Amino acid sequence: MSNDPGGMGAGGDVGDAHLSLSADAGEPMAEKYLPGAGLAEPVMVDVTEVRPELADSALVDAIVAADRTVRTEVGEPLLRMEDVSVVFGGLTALDSVSFDIRRGEILGLIGPNGAGKTTAFNAMTGVYRPTKGLVRFDGQVLGKAKRNQITRLGIARTFQNIRLFNEMTALENVVVGTDARHRTSVPGALLRTRRHRQEERDAIDRSMAILEFVGVGARATEKARNLSYGEQRRLEIARALATEPKLLCLDEPAAGFNPAEKEALMDLIRHIRDDGYTVLLIEHDMRLVRGVTDRIVVLEFGKVIAEGTPEDVTSDPKVIAAYLGVPDEELPEGDADAPA
Numbered sequence: 001m002s003n004d005p006g007g008m009g010a011g012g013d014v015g016d017a018h019l020s021l022s023a024d025a026g027e028p029m030a031e032k033y034l035p036g037a038g039l040a041e042p043v044m045v046d047v048t049e050v051r052p053e054l055a056d057s058a059l060v061d062a063i064v065a066a067d068r069t070v071r072t073e074v075g076e077p078l079l080r081m082e083d084v085s086v087v088f089g090g091l092t093a094l095d096s097v098s099f100d101i102r103r104g105e106i107l108g109l110i111g112p113n114g115a116g117k118t119t120a121f122n123a124m125t126g127v128y129r130p131t132k133g134l135v136r137f138d139g140q141v142l143g144k145a146k147r148n149q150i151t152r153l154g155i156a157r158t159f160q161n162i163r164l165f166n167e168m169t170a171l172e173n174v175v176v177g178t179d180a181r182h183r184t185s186v187p188g189a190l191l192r193t194r195r196h197r198q199e200e201r202d203a204i205d206r207s208m209a210i211l212e213f214v215g216v217g218a219r220a221t222e223k224a225r226n227l228s229y230g231e232q233r234r235l236e237i238a239r240a241l242a243t244e245p246k247l248l249c250l251d252e253p254a255a256g257f258n259p260a261e262k263e264a265l266m267d268l269i270r271h272i273r274d275d276g277y278t279v280l281l282i283e284h285d286m287r288l289v290r291g292v293t294d295r296i297v298v299l300e301f302g303k304v305i306a307e308g309t310p311e312d313v314t315s316d317p318k319v320i321a322a323y324l325g326v327p328d329e330e331l332p333e334g335d336a337d338a339p340a
């Protein structure tokens, strides 16, 4: 089998169609990995024995690479929060918040507990509707779009608390994510038309490549609940990538990780960005945020208090005060905006 099944150089521009291993693949992977496939016991699989092509990391990158048909250019705003407020009863969780997420960057969203980070995430992903203001994504106002519509538009997220289908295998969890992109109609799926079967095979192949990409390919046939905590976090990222997002939102993906796991996660996040995705990262660990982000937005009490490069933001007295709980009057002489 060719190492370049899509007819393009690995790592090249993949256009709006993802590479697929199925095009010239003989036996569909479904027969190896899906239920009823004769796998009585969960096993560790050497993915590259089944699909030798997946040993080529450049090809895996090309298969997983982001959809390039985004209307904005690298560096232009992909998502804009425009004067967004979210009010719960009497509590203003977000107060006239404006910032951009630029295409191709890793943007860190930080702030102390209760600052409004998750609320901002939820406003972007359709969980909450802004009380005031607009969220614009890829040139389109999200308005009343429902969560599944927002996923289709190209925003995917992971959750602070891992939410996987525990009784499904790792691979099945990722295949579920690909459903967001299926084009077959319900009758087509019921009748198992050729197009539907091809779509299924492509989904399995792409999911396998994504698992390999995030580093859990060898656990494809294991039930999600049997994966280690770190593997489950990576699986969540894999499932989000399977929806083919333009923007990947990660909500504290390193929570509970030791330093070595955090280091490895930073590498993965950079790798995801380098593969053409835009990433929004909520994270408490300042070292991780500094090490991986291109820009940072800081929230405190629902307001943006700083925005800029990691170096500028983390040396900003207002930010230091917000994190250390120093009252404004104890900040350096002058006002809180004074440089450190």
Ligand SMILES: Nc1ncnc2c1ncn2[C@@H]1O[C@H](COP(=O)(O)OP(=O)(O)OP(=O)(O)O)[C@@H](O)[C@H]1O
Pocket (backbone or CB within 6 Å): 088, 091, 092, 093, 111, 112, 113, 114, 115, 116, 117, 118, 119, 120
């Ligand atoms: N559904 C809700 N109903 C009422 N209040 C809420 C709701 N969701 C969040 N809040 C409140 O809004 C404020 C912002 O919460 P949010 O979870 O967005 O903060 P956060 O910065 O993500 O905090 P953490 O780092 O602790 O996760 C908090 O005071 C929180 O109690």
